[in-house]
Amino acid sequence: MTIIRHKHFFLSYSEKHEQAEWAAYYLTANSKSQHHLERPYFKQDPLVDTDSAHWKNYKDTGFDKGHLVPAADMKFSEEAYQETFLTSNVAPQNRAFNAGVWNRLEQKIRYWADKYSALFIVTGSILHDNLITIGEEEVSVPDYFFKIVVRVQNEGLVMIPFLVPNKKSDAPLYTFATTIDAIEQITGIDFNHKLSEKIEEKIQKEMSYKDWSFS
Numbered sequence: 001m002t003i004i005r006h007k008h009f010f011l012s013y014s015e016k017h018e019q020a021e022w023a024a025y026y027l028t029a030n031s032k033s034q035h036h037l038e039r040p041y042f043k044q045d046p047l048v049d050t051d052s053a054h055w056k057n058y059k060d061t062g063f064d065k066g067h068l069v070p071a072a073d074m075k076f077s078e079e080a081y082q083e084t085f086l087t088s089n090v091a092p093q094n095r096a097f098n099a100g101v102w103n104r105l106e107q108k109i110r111y112w113a114d115k116y117s118a119l120f121i122v123t124g125s126i127l128h129d130n131l132i133t134i135g136e137e138e139v140s141v142p143d144y145f146f147k148i149v150v151r152v153q154n155e156g157l158v159m160i161p162f163l164v165p166n167k168k169s170d171a172p173l174y175t176f177a178t179t180i181d182a183i184e185q186i187t188g189i190d191f192n193h194k195l196s197e198k199i200e201e202k203i204q205k206e207m208s209y210k211d212w213s214f215s
Contacts, residue, residue: 017140018053022124045088057135066093096168
């Protein structure tokens with residue numbers, strides 16, 4: 001995996017699966033500043049040494065080029081908005097999933113950014129062997145996506161992770177809430193390696209959606 005640092009977000013790119021295993025960024029209440037920006041064409045990421053997958057891999061496949069870092073979260077500047085249209089920031093998503101439950105989750109996170117002032121968000125694909133692929137570059141199609149949403153509360157961290165199947169769903173968002181520990185077991189990624197053991201143990205075992213507003 002290769003860590004790519006853009007100005008407004010960073011990601012870990014998997015050459016094997018031709019997409020990011022995760023992308024991370026900050027979202028604040030001030031980020032909601034909405035500019036009328038023209039939607040650009042997708043382009044390959046110049047910071048990926050092996051070249052990120054070309055957008056043509058998605059053509060006529062029935063899958064959307066689903067953003068990991070949503071373009072709508074980056075409308076506070078044209079530069080930030082343009083960065084989200086790098087192909088390193090997209091993964092194949094079922095269209096009903098992308099326009100449905102995934103869109104609902106992204107909107108809820110923007111609501112939380114307004115409510116709690118600032119969030120740190122990690123979004124990723126569940127990548128493993130034997131996934132179906134699309135295009136000449138064999139871009140893997142994830143069967144699940146995850147989001148980890150973090151905020152500060154009383155000088156501590158409150159997290160809510162989500163694990164969502166890459167398919168249409170009308171289920172309430174809270175039903176997809178899980179634990180950091182569960183996502184780490186599936187992905188093999190230690191998301192808390194920089195946190196103290198005490199905090200890590202606490203947040204890994206708690207599914208604390210009670211600390212978040214779903215109304």
